[in-house]
Every structure is written in C-alpha cells, then in structure tokens.
Amino acid sequence: MYLLEVRDLTKHFGGIRAIEEVRFRAREGSITSVIGPNGAGKTTLFNCLTGITRPTKGVVSFLNNEITGIKPDKAVKLGISRTFQNIRLFREMSVLENVMVSQHCRTRSGLLSAIIKNKAFKNEEQAIREKALEYLELVGLENYSDTVSGNLPYGSQKRLEIARAVATEPRLILLDEPTAGMNPQETAEMMGLIRKLRELGKTVILIEHDMKVVMGISENIVVLDHGVKIAEGTPEEIKRNPLVIEAYLGKEH
C-alpha cells in the first residue's frame, strides 16, 4: 500500500523552476531517500509536502486523500511530520518541553480544563509526560530532560528534533539531512535510529548527501537534478544509472 503519492508536483518561484513535474510514491513502512546536487529542489519538495509552501501545480495525496496545499498544522494532524536541515528546536525550552509541546495536537483537554485543572487534565498531562520520556529514551536523551535544548551538543540536538517529530505520532516522517555535520560514529547511530523508526511502523523519507547512509538504509531512491526527477530505483539500480553519475560527476568527455 502506498502511503504517499506525489503526482506532477511543480513549484516555481518567479522564473525559477524549483521542482518540475516530480512524481513518486512511498510504500507504507519503507525508507525512501531523495538525493541530488545542491539546488536540486529537495527541500522545496519537502516544503510542498508539509504545507510550508503551496505547490504551483500537481497533486500530493496521503492515504489516498488529496492534501495539496494543506496547512502545516493540519498536515501534522493527518500524520506527517518533519525535521529541518538547520536545527530548529525551541531553544529556550527544556528538552522535555520540546517533546511535550509536540503531543498537544493529539490530546483533547482544552483551555478551560487547563485552568481548572480537573482530573482528566492531570491524567492526560501525566500521560504526555511519560510518553515524552519514552520518546526521549528512543533517541537516547532520557537523562537530559531538564536541560535547556539550546545547550545540548549538536548531535543530541539533531536527535531531539527527531524525538519531537516522532512525538506528533506521525505515519510519515520527513528527515532533511539527518546526518549533516556528524562524525562517523554519530552517523552510524543516526542510521540505527532511522531503522528503529521503520521498525516502529513509520514511513521515512529522507534527504541525504552521505551516500553510505543512502545506500545503506534506503529501499527506494529518488534522484532530482535542477528540479526534475532524473532517476528512481533501488540503491543497486541508482549506482549503475549513467544519468545519476552524470549529474554528480559531469559528462564524460
């Protein structure tokens, strides 16, 4: 079953064609990588999928429902969440609060019960706290719950972003360069974490430059160049594809 289906997705910024008629599908429970040289339109694609930018043309459908141009908070409620290439934590909040704030879209208690603090609210708040700690455990940050998130080391901040994304209880997680700037050991840990996400039943789409990561964990790879999809296939197929080699290394003379 396909969780996400993108058809003829196009985004123009004035005269710039950021992405042009891109189409691909992501199977439920799979790991898909989107690769391509800088400026290929990978992040624009993510922005169109999560409602940050409205596509010029084309269709995004999630669970067989069209969601093109949906608002970000609605997309989250449907089950799509993402991380960013440059870290965007709520830097002044604690690690635990960062994760707790993500779960509010899944809870019911409104403003009134927060003021009168009835029993249902307290139980729910307790449940949120416990769940948030579980998510922190998933990424190995359970001992830092009270640290101000801006003070965490870089690798931990990246992992916290993933915990926060998972806390919205998504079915689809979009990771924008999860291993950028990491050392080999941190990269290996991140690959383990991404595999763990799939074991939890999440569908993962990632933008990645590290070919070891891409070839190591993806089932399907989508290659973009100048906004156009030039190839799609398994890691083996992509490695041999002359168009991909040309896009990365230039034409042979």
Next chain:
Amino acid sequence: MLPIYTYLIFSVLKPLLFLLKSSVFVQQVINGLTVGGVYALIALGYTMVYGILELINFAHGEIYMLGAYLGIIFLGFFTAIGLTSFSLPLSLFLAFILSIIFCSSYGYTMEKIAYKPLRNAPRLSPLISAIGVSIFLQNYVMLTQGATDKVFPHIVENAGLEIGGVSVTYIQLFIITVSVLMMLSLHIFITRTRMGKAMRAVAQDKTMASLVGINIDTVISVTFVIGSGLAAVAGLMVASYYGLVNYSIGYIAGIKAFTAAVLGGIGSIPGAMFGGIFLGLIESLSAAYISPEYKDAYAFIILIIILLIKPSGLFGKSQEEKV
C-alpha cells in the same frame, strides 16, 4: 585632604539618608507601586503581541481606555438597578468580568480585521494599521460617549489605612494586590499550561510550531484576548483610582506602558512586569524628590540611559540574526 572629602560626602549623604528614612519615601514607593502595577499590566499586552507577531500594537492603549469606559458604564448600570447598594464586591466583580469579556472581544476582532490580513505584508503595514485602529477607537468613544471627562461612580469610599504618617487607600491596596495576582496567574499560564507552552513555541519559531501541530491562528487570538483582558483590568482600576476618564487616556498610558515594555526588553514577559513597576517607582520618586513637573521626563531619561547601556532592555536577549 581626607577630611574635606569626608565632609563633602557626608553633606550629600546626610539629607539623602534622612529622606530615605522619612515616611515620604515609603509613601512614594506605595504610590509608585500602584501606578507601576497598572503600567505592568498594560505593558504585558504590548510585549506578548510583540513576542509572537513582532508587531507593536499601537491600539493596545485604546483597549485599556475602553476598559475604563466599560467599567464606568457597567457600574453606572449596576448603581441604577441597585446592585451596588445590595453588594458592592459583587458588582465590582461583575464589572471586571464584563469589561474583560468586552475588551477581549475588541482585541480578538481587532486582530482578525486589522492585523491578520496583513500577516505576510511588509512589517510597516500592520504598524500603520495599528495606528489606524487606535485613531478609530478614540473617535468612536469620543462620538458615542462625548468629548468631556467622565466621572467614575462614587461607590468606593476613599478611605484607607494610616500607618506612621503613611496613608494607603483601599483602592491602592486593591490595585497592587490585583496586579500582582494577575501577573502571577499569567506566569503560571505561560509556564505550566499547554497553551502557554504553545505560545512560547510560536514566539520562538512560528513555522516549526505549526509543524508540531500547533494552530498559529488560535495562539495569536489567545494572545490578543489575554493582553486585552489585562488591559481591561488596568483600565477599570485606573478609572477608580483617578476618578476621571476621557477618550484620550489610552494614548499616554499606551506610550508609558510601551516604554515599560522596552525598558524590560520587549518580548520578555518578566521584563514587562519589572519594567512597569520600575517606571512607576521612578515617576513617583522623582516627582517627590526632584520636581513633579518633569516626572515624565525622568522616566524617559532613565529609559535612554538603560537602552544606551543595554540596547535590548533589561531582560531582553540580544537579537541573533535568523538564518
């Protein structure tokens, strides 16, 4: 040499120490806390809206003015139907609640009509829109309520306590207590509740907040509703303190509260609380010890000095460039 210096120092310090010990000082501190509490309540509205939208809501002072008028109207009505003679605390309580509800709806509507359509416009546009709302509300009140001063119904006795030459009226005590209570509840709301958490998240990164499922529009509306509610309380309390109200009081109070918010570091909630109280204290102390004619000038002199030393305000963080 030394004795001359000691003589000089003592000749300056002695009268100063005397002043500090005297009851005048305590009296002025109490007056300052009263006015400062009110400034702080209004300043919170400025700072909360700025924190979330980076908009200086120039119409916020008008909401405070509306709060004062609504208080007079409701209390006048309660007096007419005899509720005030039946139970004064109940009618005051009702007047507060009704003013809060009305002002919050004004604040909510103002955001929807004047600011929301301009959310993605250049930053100057909503600022001009805010000035427009401010002028509109002033004239609206002037036309419907008249251009002359309105008198607050004389229902609360101007009595008070007299301790060691310091007199504290019940109204002053009431204002100080209510301001502190409102600030405490706001603090709990912001730090403990999920809506408070959502507000902090939106203030730090709007896009990211929407990507963890927070509805930005709701958070912005709640911000305006809370800010306006606080301004309503401030307006009603000032009306009962000074006894007179007219359609232009929002302007000066707005400028003062805005100053307080900048003093504390605009965008910072503790900053607005501190800035308001600090401004009130400076005003009343300088009025007593230097000269009352220039009390506004001293407040602004202090503001300029503080901003020269710490441009982001006392509690403000130095702005990092967003990438």
